[in-house]
Amino acid sequence: MPARLLCLTLGAALVACGAAPPPRSRAARPAYTLVVHGGAGTAPDAGDPRRLAYAAALREALEEGCAALDGGAASVDVVERIVRRLEDDPLFNAGRGAVMTRDGHHELDASIMRGSDHACGAVAAVRTVRNPIALARAVMDHSPHVLLVGEGAEAFARERGLPEVDNAFFTTDARREAWRGARPDDSPRGTVGAVALDRDGHLAAATSTGGLAGKRAGRVGDSPIVGAGTYADDATCAVSCTGTGEEFIRHGVARAISARMELAGEGVADAARHLVHRTLRPGDGGVIAVSRDGEVAMERSTPAMIRGVCRPGAPPEVFIDDAPEPR
Ligand code: ASP
Secondary structure, three states: OOOEEEEEEEOOEEEEEEEEOOOOOOOOOOOOEEEEEEEEEOOOOOOOHHHHHHHHHHHHHHHHHHHHHHOOOOHHHHHHHHHHHHHOOOOOOOOOOOOOOOOOOOOEEEEEEEOOOOOEEEEEEEOOEOOHHHHHHHHHHHOOOOEEEHHHHHHHHHHOOOOEOOHHHHOOHHHHHHHHOOOOOOOOOOOEEEEEEOOOOOEEEEEEEOOOOOOOOOOOOOOOOEOOOEEEOOOOEEEEEEEOHHHHHHOOHHHHHHHHHHHHOOOHHHHHHHHHHHHOOOOOEEEEEEEOOOOEEEEEOOOEEEEEEEOOOOOOEEEOOOOEOOO
């Protein structure tokens, strides 16, 4: 099939003209692919039990997600399930274990997107919803809206019968100590995200976070902003971001990766590299992405990003800095 020529014009001036690579044949692309992240930042040293715990948590999440994809589950169901699992794990800054706001509360943000029809749902600054990603999915499936915030989002959760908890449910000793300034928080920032390609060639992405530690009440980052922290389009890729949300919003990072593929014909790895290393500033964070062909990008400009990938026929691989983490 001849390459589709796609040109991006700015006024009369032609600024970029690329050939979008033709999709890989069904036989050439992996049957399914799952990529998961657990936040960017710094990480405990090799041998630190917390590092082993992060790697084990991600490996188990990948195993569960790939087993579901292997059995024919839809990518949108798998990314929701895996993000929900990580929200329930107090190690991560999402759901239980989320960081605290300046005034000592938790405000949670999440979003989900399906690449086949651009359906998406998001919630921001929710305080009492046990699994924000499940509420984001409900916004997508059961409301005409894309983003609900605060008390309105919580009222919708109640209407949908989603589990409610006291805000203190999300607090762990480690987060409380870090908030009190009793000890520096040297863990990765701990946002969680998942992107998947399923057996039917459909893409999906999901992201969930407690946001930045010590944020003002009401501050919302990129994670619940479709196009900034999360994006999926079956024609290009699925993306989940982690890092300094303000920067990811400013540059519409997740959507920009997709747009570079669509309009400039870049592969997902080049597009992700461009956004992380040329558009964003050093240390801003990282992204995970999977293309419609099952090509994977895991790019960061921080010392560490907890991340991993699984595909058919191979055990999941988990990384925190450069080399794969030992099993
Ligand atoms: N991106 C998230 C936010 O700004 C935080 C993170 O990924 O660490 O809310």
